[in-house]
Amino acid sequence: MAILSREEAQAILKKALGFSKADECEVTLSGNTGGNIRYARNEVSTSGAEENTSLAVESRFGKRSGVATINEFDDASLEKVIRRSEEIARLAPESPEYVELLGPQQYITTKAHFDATAKIDPTYRADAAAKSIKAASDKGLTAAGFLEHYTNFTAKMNNKGLFAYHPSTVVDFSVTMRTEDGTGSGYVTQDFSDVSKLDTGKASEIAAQKAATSRNARALEPGKYTVILEPAASIDLLRNMFFNMDQRSAEEGRSFLSKAGGKTKIGEKLLDERITVYSDPTHPEVPTSPFAGDGRPQKKITWIDKGVVKNLYNTRFWAAKTGAASVPSPGNVIMEGGNQSLEDMIKSTKRGILVTRLWYIRSVDPQTLLYTGLTRDGTFYIENGKIMYPVKNFRFNESPVIMLNNLEALGKPQRINGSLIPPMKVRDFTFTSLSDAV
Numbered sequence: 001m002a003i004l005s006r007e008e009a010q011a012i013l014k015k016a017l018g019f020s021k022a023d024e025c026e027v028t029l030s031g032n033t034g035g036n037i038r039y040a041r042n043e044v045s046t047s048g049a050e051e052n053t054s055l056a057v058e059s060r061f062g063k064r065s066g067v068a069t070i071n072e073f074d075d076a077s078l079e080k081v082i083r084r085s086e087e088i089a090r091l092a093p094e095s096p097e098y099v100e101l102l103g104p105q106q107y108i109t110t111k112a113h114f115d116a117t118a119k120i121d122p123t124y125r126a127d128a129a130a131k132s133i134k135a136a137s138d139k140g141l142t143a144a145g146f147l148e149h150y151t152n153f154t155a156k157m158n159n160k161g162l163f164a165y166h167p168s169t170v171v172d173f174s175v176t177m178r179t180e181d182g183t184g185s186g187y188v189t190q191d192f193s194d195v196s197k198l199d200t201g202k203a204s205e206i207a208a209q210k211a212a213t214s215r216n217a218r219a220l221e222p223g224k225y226t227v228i229l230e231p232a233a234s235i236d237l238l239r240n241m242f243f244n245m246d247q248r249s250a251e252e253g254r255s256f257l258s259k260a261g262g263k264t265k266i267g268e269k270l271l272d273e274r275i276t277v278y279s280d281p282t283h284p285e286v287p288t289s290p291f292a293g294d295g296r297p298q299k300k301i302t303w304i305d306k307g308v309v310k311n312l313y314n315t316r317f318w319a320a321k322t323g324a325a326s327v328p329s330p331g332n333v334i335m336e337g338g339n340q341s342l343e344d345m346i347k348s349t350k351r352g353i354l355v356t357r358l359w360y361i362r363s364v365d366p367q368t369l370l371y372t373g374l375t376r377d378g379t380f381y382i383e384n385g386k387i388m389y390p391v392k393n394f395r396f397n398e399s400p401v402i403m404l405n406n407l408e409a410l411g412k413p414q415r416i417n418g419s420l421i422p423p424m425k426v427r428d429f430t431f432t433s434l435s436d437a438v
Helices: 005-019 075-091 122-137 200-213 233-242 249-253 316-322 342-347
Strands: 026-042 043-061 064-072 141-158 164-179 185-192 222-231 275-279 301-305 353-366 370-383 386-390 393-398 407-410 414-416 419-420 424-435
Touching: 005 026, 005 043, 005 075, 005 141, 026 122, 026 393, 043 075, 043 122, 043 233, 064 075, 064 233, 122 164, 122 200, 141 200, 164 200, 185 233, 185 353, 185 370, 185 414, 222 233, 222 342, 222 414, 233 353, 233 370, 233 414, 233 419, 249 316, 275 353, 342 386, 370 424
Parallel strands: 222 353
Antiparallel strands: 026 043, 026 141, 043 064, 141 164, 164 185, 222 424, 275 301, 353 370, 370 386, 370 393, 393 424, 407 424, 414 419
């Protein structure tokens, strides 16, 4: 029962709402099926499958609301969960940020469900792991990887006339490879809505090459360097910036977009003019739901245009309070890039460092978006357009705002963690100390 069609989900939601006695009631039905395989030391260690379906009910009496969930869908169970949510609502305090439920909405059509991904079976998972392990063993390396995939749906209905339904699929793959002596490490991660785009053997060759060439890293003095950041290195810093573009935190003085007197930096040029960032639920490489969690329609929206801040997202409460347009948080992030390949960027670098991945990232100052963290799994010194040798990992202290003002080049955008991010070359990236970890 985990994956329901539009009609099947609609029938259950209608039946549930039929039991409601609340002033307002919204019911959300969601489900997923999926599987995974994990391997380490070039052997599969676990393989599993899962299937879940659940229904959440929010009942409201005036400004009081209560939520209850259940995973049984016979009439008695549906009435039981409705009554439980109503009991909770009657006991709850009034919400100071109450906004009435949405009425009927118009949603665009997005294609985020792919049959090939939905049909992944244990044989596919075993073959995918075998290809990755072979890429490691052929080079005398040790692989530790994980592949997981999901087919999902979400359906939402309320007694104001709203109905929404969206199916989707996704497959995620990542692998770390180490040399036998433990001095070299490589990493790759890929995710797709359509599994036909995934080749775990080919992807694993990237991690294998990085591991094999990162043995016996040399120490470089910390300082400011020109860096080439692969998407896996920049995604977390950039996502931390993009998902901090909240109107309320900006107006309350808690954001890098805050100005004195409750004002924001909308309309100001904060970044290099080559930086344009938008969201688009219909983008074929990173398709997402046509509606947000609260039922608001998602549409294509530009957040940063040629370095200028154009929009901030908000809650319905904050939009109503301030008279601003109602803008839900993004379902995906798409950053425009250039035409250069990673190899082109390396060739154009006189002296710099190639960074495969960043990890253990922590916030230092939320108002400047200053973060600290470490490089990992393949860090290399570049001189006169060539990778010369591996270097020991660094701790960095850097803000994505400063990073995107020190931009030298952008490559072709690649899908990473459900977003599209280009590799980038940045000058004066700050490394503060060395790390002995590989």
